[in-house]
Amino acid sequence: xxxxxxxxxxxxxxxxxxxxxxxxxxxxxxxxxxxxxxxxxxxxxxxxxxxxxxxxxxxxxxxxxxxxxxxxxxxxxxxxxxxxxxxxxxxxxxxxxxxxxxxxxxxxxxxxxxxxxxxxxxxxxxxxxxxxxxxxxxxxxxxxxxxxxxxxxxxxxxxxxxxxxxxxxxxxxxxxxxxxxxxxxxxxxxxxxxxxxxxxxxxxxxxxxxxxxxxxxxxxxxxxxxxxxxxxxxxx
Amino acid sequence: xxxxxxxxxxxxxxxxxxxxxxxxxxxxxxxxxxxxxxxxxxxxxxxxxxxxxxxxxxxxxxxxxxxxxxxxxxxxxxxxxxxxxxxxxxxxxxxxxxxxxxxxxxxxxxxxxxxxxxxxxxxxxxxxxxxxxxxxxxxxxxxxxxxxxxxxxxxxxxxxxxxxxxxxxxxxxxxxxxxxxxxxxxxxxxxxxxxxxxxxxxxxxxxxxxxxxxxxxxxxxxxxxxxxxx
Numbered sequence: 001x002x003x004x005x006x007x008x009x010x011x012x013x014x015x016x017x018x019x020x021x022x023x024x025x026x027x028x029x030x031x032x033x034x035x036x037x038x039x040x041x042x043x044x045x046x047x048x049x050x051x052x053x054x055x056x057x058x059x060x061x062x063x064x065x066x067x068x069x070x071x072x073x074x075x076x077x078x079x080x081x082x083x084x085x086x087x088x089x090x091x092x093x094x095x096x097x098x099x100x101x102x103x104x105x106x107x108x109x110x111x112x113x114x115x116x117x118x119x120x121x122x123x124x125x126x127x128x129x130x131x132x133x134x135x136x137x138x139x140x141x142x143x144x145x146x147x148x149x150x151x152x153x154x155x156x157x158x159x160x161x162x163x164x165x166x167x168x169x170x171x172x173x174x175x176x177x178x179x180x181x182x183x184x185x186x187x188x189x190x191x192x193x194x195x196x197x198x199x200x201x202x203x204x205x206x207x208x209x210x211x212x213x214x215x216x217x218x219x220x221x222x223x224x225x226x227x228x229x230x231x232x233x234x235x236x
Numbered sequence: 237x238x239x240x241x242x243x244x245x246x247x248x249x250x251x252x253x254x255x256x257x258x259x260x261x262x263x264x265x266x267x268x269x270x271x272x273x274x275x276x277x278x279x280x281x282x283x284x285x286x287x288x289x290x291x292x293x294x295x296x297x298x299x300x301x302x303x304x305x306x307x308x309x310x311x312x313x314x315x316x317x318x319x320x321x322x323x324x325x326x327x328x329x330x331x332x333x334x335x336x337x338x339x340x341x342x343x344x345x346x347x348x349x350x351x352x353x354x355x356x357x358x359x360x361x362x363x364x365x366x367x368x369x370x371x372x373x374x375x376x377x378x379x380x381x382x383x384x385x386x387x388x389x390x391x392x393x394x395x396x397x398x399x400x401x402x403x404x405x406x407x408x409x410x411x412x413x414x415x416x417x418x419x420x421x422x423x424x425x426x427x428x429x430x431x432x433x434x435x436x437x438x439x440x441x442x443x444x445x446x447x448x449x450x451x452x453x454x455x456x457x458x459x460x461x462x463x464x465x466x
Binding site (some may be wrong): 043046049050051052053072073074075076077079080081082083084085086087088092093095096097100133136139140142147215 | 239241245246247249301304308309312365455459461462
């Protein structure tokens with residue numbers, strides 16, 4: 001599903017303003033969202049997920065204007081720090097979303113977690129919770145997927161698992177991944193959006209960004225770092 | 237339906253609630269069987285049980301980001317509130333049933349039970365509305381406080397403040413507001429309201445859908461900001 005964001009704005013009570021943001025998420029493509037802390041990445045993701053209501057602008061899904069309620073129905077979202085309702089087991093959460101969990105999928109998940117699915121997520125490690133969150137987010141093949149800081153605090157194997165899951169899902173969905181991780185992002189993303197002070201500062205493929213800033217970096221991470229530095233210099 | 241089962245399972249794992257509800261239900265049943273003359277006194281707890289269950293800590297859940305995985309590609313927030321309302325009403329209703337079972341079977345207190353059912357529904361709707369702003373404990377405290385205030389008004393407040401009986405004009409206006417909006421003790425239990433028209437006892441049946449509609453509307457408008465915005 002194609003997501004078109006036009007002149008999107010969101011005003012926070014503290015005075016922080018997100019936007020206007022215009023961006024395009026394409027199916028079959030992973031878009032990376034980068035920016036310093038406080039840039040508005042999480043806010044943008046929550047607006048796109050329908051959890052926050054924009055104060056101006058449009059979000060279109062396959063060309064049709066989508067309000068927060070349609071976004072909540074359509075867009076899957078994994079927050080930075082996945083939190084779940086107390087006294088709900090992993091199995092309950094899947095039942096709520098899918099009506100049940102097929103045995104092979106359930107067994108595979110239980111094996112990955114090393115715990116039965118009757119475990120409460122609060123009793124899992126952060127990495128295990130992120131895994132549950134990601135599996136829940138991917139459940140039912142969402143056409144649009146937003147993942148906020150998926151690698152933060154995960155061990156290397158769990159990080160690879162996240163990469164693999166995103167790569168697998170890419171064929172079926174438009175994906176936006178927010179992260180500070182300049183190592184993992186280029187491995188999974190085709191396009192990059194730099195957000196700073198609530199606005200899009202730079203956008204494009206790695207090659208386009210490198211050309212735009214005259215980046216001399218020899219690898220993807222250094223190109224992204226150059227763009228990041230340039231962004232902070234231009235808009236301190 | 238899925239969200240109702242989900243919420244029921246979660247509630248069933250709340251040990252404190254299950255223990256208290258079991259004691260109340262058992263006490264109601266025993267009293268109802270041993271003293272079949274009138275409803276068990278424990279029936280007075282039914283609206284409080286309903287308001288607490290229906291409130292369900294929605295406000296804290298929302299603030300803590302715990303609803304993110306519920307409302308994205310899952311049930312809607314109004315759906316969740318409706319489920320919590322139904323659970324609250326069900327819990328209050330089972331306590332009411334346990335308290336009046338032997339009477340209703342004999343064809344007694346049927347009207348009383350139906351009036352009470354409306355009152356329990358009204359308080360469940362209040363829980364579903366207020367629970368979006370304050371904790372379940374605070375919602376319960378509010379119900380207890382407003383009921384105590386209504387009783388005080390009936391017993392002494394009207395005379396102390398206005399020098400009138402609660403049924404006299406204009407004290408009756410305050411009485412009506414306190415009784416029908418703030419009091420979880422049913423109309424039929426308060427003999428000093430006997431002078432008011434009897435149909436008013438059915439008012440909670442009218443108020444409950446109105447308050448529930450407000451709860452659903454508030455849930456539809458509810459935004460879910462993260463604890464930490466980045």
